[in-house]
Amino acid sequence: MSDLGELYQQVILDHNRNPRNFKRIESANRKAEGNNPLCGDRIQLYVLLEGDTITDIGFQMPQGSGCAISKASASLMTDAVKGKTAADAETMVQLFRDMLSGGTNAPGKLAVFSGVRAFPSRIKCANLAWHALHAALQNSAEPVTTESARDF
Amino acid sequence: MLDTARIRPDFPILLQKENGRRLVYLDNAATSQKPRKVIDAIVHYYSFHNANVHRGAYALAVEATEAYEAARTAVARFVNAWAREGVVFTRGTTESINLVAASWGRTNVKRGDTVVVTAMDHHSNIVPWQILCQEKGATIRMVEITEDGRIDLSDFGRALEAKPKIVAFPYVSNSLGTVNPAAQLSKLAHAAGAVTVVDGAQSSPHLRVDVQTIDCDFYALSGHKMLAPMGSGALVAKPALLDAMPPYHGGGEMIERVWDDRSTWNKIPHKFEGGTPNVEAAVGLGAAIAYLEQLGMEKIAAHEQELARLTIERLSQIEGVTVYGPRDHRAGVVPFTYGDIHPHDLATILDRDGVCIRAGHHCTQPLMRRLGVAATARASFYIYNDLDDIDALVTAVRKAGELFGVPA
Ligand SMILES: Cc1ncc(COP(=O)(O)O)c(C=O)c1O
Numbered sequence: 314m315s316d317l318g319e320l321y322q323q324v325i326l327d328h329n330r331n332p333r334n335f336k337r338i339e340s341a342n343r344k345a346e347g348n349n350p351l352c353g354d355r356i357q358l359y360v361l362l363e364g365d366t367i368t369d370i371g372f373q374m375p376q377g378s379g380c381a382i383s384k385a386s387a388s389l390m391t392d393a394v395k396g397k398t399a400a401d402a403e404t405m406v407q408l409f410r411d412m413l414s415g416g417t418n419a420p421g422k423l424a425v426f427s428g429v430r431a432f433p434s435r436i437k438c439a440n441l442a443w444h445a446l447h448a449a450l451q452n453s454a455e456p457v458t459t460e461s462a463r464d465f
Numbered sequence: 466m467l468d469t470a471r472i473r474p475d476f477p478i479l480l481q482k483e484n485g486r487r488l489v490y491l492d493n494a495a496t497s498q499k500p501r502k503v504i505d506a507i508v509h510y511y512s513f514h515n516a517n518v519h520r521g522a523y524a525l526a527v528e529a530t531e532a533y534e535a536a537r538t539a540v541a542r543f544v545n546a547w548a549r550e551g552v553v554f555t556r557g558t559t560e561s562i563n564l565v566a567a568s569w570g571r572t573n574v575k576r577g578d579t580v581v582v583t584a585m586d587h588h589s590n591i592v593p594w595q596i597l598c599q600e601k602g603a604t605i606r607m608v609e610i611t612e613d614g615r616i617d618l619s620d621f622g623r624a625l626e627a628k629p630k631i632v633a634f635p636y637v638s639n640s641l642g643t644v645n646p647a648a649q650l651s652k653l654a655h656a657a658g659a660v661t662v663v664d665g666a667q668s669s670p671h672l673r674v675d676v677q678t679i680d681c682d683f684y685a686l687s688g689h690k691m692l693a694p695m696g697s698g699a700l701v702a703k704p705a706l707l708d709a710m711p712p713y714h715g716g717g718e719m720i721e722r723v724w725d726d727r728s729t730w731n732k733i734p735h736k737f738e739g740g741t742p743n744v745e746a747a748v749g750l751g752a753a754i755a756y757l758e759q760l761g762m763e764k765i766a767a768h769e770q771e772l773a774r775l776t777i778e779r780l781s782q783i784e785g786v787t788v789y790g791p792r793d794h795r796a797g798v799v800p801f802t803y804g805d806i807h808p809h810d811l812a813t814i815l816d817r818d819g820v821c822i823r824a825g826h827h828c829t830q831p832l833m834r835r836l837g838v839a840a841t842a843r844a845s846f847y848i849y850n851d852l853d854d855i856d857a858l859v860t861a862v863r864k865a866g867e868l869f870g871v872p873a
Contacts, residue, residue, distance in 0.1 A: 317817050321810075321868055353826040353839055354809075378839035380807035381869070435813060 319428035320435070321381065324389075329381035334391035336371035346456040347445035349437055354378045356387055358445040365398045372442065382426075382435050387442035389422055399450050406447050413439055467760065467768040469851040475500040475756075476849055486819030489857045494639045494667060494798050494845035495823055496689045499753075503692055506752035507745050518744055519718060519735070533744045536751035537734070543754045544665070544684060545675040546701045553707070553734040554747055557698030558666040559589040561685035562633075564700055564737060565662055566593035568710045569683075570631065573660075576602035579629040581659070583608040583616050584835055585638040588828040590664040590685075594633060603630075610835060614641040614790040621650065625657035632659040636668035636679075640829040640843070641790035642773065642798030644672070647679040655680070660706070666690060670847070671769055671796050673762035676701055688746060692753035697746030700737070707733040714739035757848075765848055769797030772846045772855060779859045785871050786862070789836060797846035800827075803862060804871035808842040814865040820857050 341359035348355050355378050361369040370391045374384060390409075394402040408419045409426070413436050418424040429439045437459040448457040473479050476498045479488055490498060516526040518533045533554075541549040555561045570593075574580065580594045584607050591605075598605050606627060609620040616634065625632070632654035636647045647668075651661045660682040668674055670691035676684045683706070688697030712719055712730055716739035721729040730736045757765065776799045780786045785804035803811060808824035815822055823843045826833045833839065844858055865871075 317814060317868065320813070326869065351825065353830065353833070375839065377837070380809040382810070384807075432813060435809070438809065 316428075316431055320432055322425045322428060324422060324425045325381060325385040328385035328388040332372075332384055332388040334371045334388065334395070335373065337373055338369055338371045341369075341371075343449040343452060345445040345449035345453070347441045347448070348456055348458040349383070349441050350458055351437065354380065354383055354438070354441065356383070356442055356445050358387075358442065358449050360446075360449045362399060362450075365400070367394055367397055367399065367402060370395050372445075380435075380438050382429060382438040383441045386426060386439045387445075389425075390442045390446060393421065393423060394446065402446065403450060406443050409443050410440065466771055466851075467764060467848055469849055472760075473849050473851075475502065477501060477504070479849060483819035483821070484817055487853070487857070489818070489820040489854045491844040491846065491850065491854060491858060492821045492823045493670075493847040493850075494690070494827075494843065496695070497670060497692050497847050498849065499692055499694070499749075500756055502756050503694070503749050503752045507694065507749050510745055510748045515744075517741055529744055532751075533742065533747050536747035539751040539754045540686075540699050540701070543674070543758070544669065544686070544701055545677050547677060548704050550733050551702050551704045551707060553700040553702070553737040554742055555685075555698045555700050556696050556743070557687035557689065558587075558664060558685040559687075561683075561698060561700035562590055562662065562664065563593045564713045565683045565685075565702075566597045568713050568737075569660065569706065570594075570597040571600075572711060574598070574601050574603050574630050578603040579606050579624075579627040580604070581606045581608060581621075581624045581627075581629040581632040581654075583621075583634045584610045585614070585616065585641055585643065585829065585832050586633065586635055587639055587664060587666065588830070589666075590633050590635060590662070591831065594631070607831060608634075610832070613792065614638070614643050615794070616643075616645055616650070621653065625653060625659070628657055629654075629659045631662060632657075633662040633664065635664040635666070636674070637671065637796045637798075638790075638829075638832075639667045639798065639845075640800055640827040640832050640841070642795040642800070642845075643791050644668075644794045644796055647681065651679055651681045665701075667796065667798070670757075671762075672766050682706055688750040688753065691750075692756055693750040694746045696743050697750040699750075704733060707737070710737075712739065713737050716740045718742075760848060766796070768848065769846045769850075770795070772850055772852075773797045773799050775852070776844060776846075776855050776858065779855065780862065783859075783863060783866065785866065789841060797850075798843065799845070800841040800843045802838060802841055803866065804869070806865055806869050806871060808840040810869070811842045811862070811865050814868060815858070815861040818857060818861040818864070820854075820861045822858070 338359035343360035514528040516529040663681040669686040684701040689695040719739035812824035
């Protein structure tokens with residue numbers, strides 16, 4: 314049970330139950346869709362980029378879609394990058410990805426996802442929202458999938 | 466019930482520990498484990514009989530051919546095929562259905578025609594028909610399911626009014642466990658002038674199948690779900706239909722004579738077996754069939770149905786658990802959800818207790834849309850599963866509830 318506790322840390326369970334920024338943003342000027350074809354999970358990401366700053370960000374997942382890991386990851390991601398510059402956000406994408414592929418922990422609350430490393434089948438779940446963020450910032454129209462993930 | 470205490474030691478993988486626990490393998494609808502007899506048959510084939518089939522003039526090649534053709538006879542007997550020439554070896558259900566779509570379908574389906582499938586079909590009995598219909602300008606008509614997860618017979622009747630060329634359906638649903646009235650569906654489809662394609666991926670491992678009683682036209686099966694190696698499988702068809710069909714893959718073995726600019730075709734089933742076949746897979750499939758026949762398909766079906774019944778009963782006692790699929794006429798497949806715990810999280814938590822289940826859409830996205838869920842968790846049984854497996858499953862599901870604090 315202890316390693317399950319590492320994966321499903323209280324912060325993750327809390328963000329799963331009460332995701333932050335779980336909203337559609339009508340005025341968003343950057344959008345991306347992320348798919349995890351393995352499980353059929355989908356995320357719709359909305360970013361309002363003003364100048365170089367992410368002034369608002371929100372996400373939605375179709376009803377019933379989104380496991381605890383992908384939903385909590387999306388929720389914590391939106392909290393982490395709101396108010397940041399696009400360049401800083403991209404750096405965080407990189408740090409998060411490095412953490413999951415065995416590197417050092419990402420800063421702040423994002424470190425709660427370090428436990429996912431021990432569950433290779435769930436790394437894609439944790440990465441989904443970050444793929445979508447990267448796609449939105451690159452302004453790519455194509456939906457990203459956890460399978461293609463070209464730039465990752 | 467089957468004597469699982471005697472069956473389990475036949476499966477080397479079941480003796481292995483998973484996360485330090487007894488392996489509780491409940492993903493048999495995805496693929497089955499392999500008994501020592503099947504593994505040995507493959508080793509034996511390569512150790513003593515390996516050569517290319519249907520070509521060599523030497524003794525070894527004759528032995529290899531005999532082993533390959535003996536497996537064909539075994540498959541024919543196992544499903545009561547119309548003739549052993551009506552058994553085409555393929556890589557599995559997916560290839561079998563694609564063969565029918567590419568050969569019978571391309572020849573007979575024209576612009577404006579209809580192909581009928583059902584909302585509980587696996588993607589492999591949907592997508593080949595979509596590809597065919599897109600190419601031909603024909604229409605796919607998907608038959609709806611009832612609330613309790615059976616094929617809606619009145620909608621099936623309405624679909625037949627379009628006089629479809631092909632009616633395809635699964636004998637047993639991999640996502641719901643429904644055992645469909647295959648003979649009745651086939652009869653109705655024939656009366657409307659269609660040929661019938663039965664996806665037998667989930668029936669062949671678990672039921673006594675008699676294709677002549679079902680009276681379908683094509684029947685597809687996968688060996689890997691019935692103790693045999695991956696890459697083994699067959700298309701079982703009425704010989705007259707196969708005779709009239711153009712080849713699927715061109716190459717060696719499938720020809721009679723080859724000129725510079727044209728060829729004539731070998732007899733069935735070889736006409737559909739271009740290239741060096743997977744002899745090892747066929748040999749393994751033959752050994753798997755011998756193993757299953759020794760246990761008895763009726764006994765296997767009863768064993769799995771009892772496990773499913775008990776599992777449904779016990780899971781249903783947990784507040785917040787929903788089990789999908791019909792009350793009766795179901796095979797050993799139990800799809801469920803638990804409160805708002807995502808099936809992937811359930812599967813991860815169960816895995817820590819050595820319990821392997823499937824979570825996801827099970828290659829049935831149209832069905833998931835109709836059930837109104839993105840995914841389900843699915844436990845599916847086979848001959849080596851027992852009451853301890855159900856205990857482990859139920860205990861682990863309860864543990865997941867505690868971890869996630871499912872509101873009771
Ligand atoms: C009902 C059904 N049809 C078709 C298939 C496809 O079988 P295969 O992948 O062996 O070709 C499966 C298995 O995944 C199945 O469960």
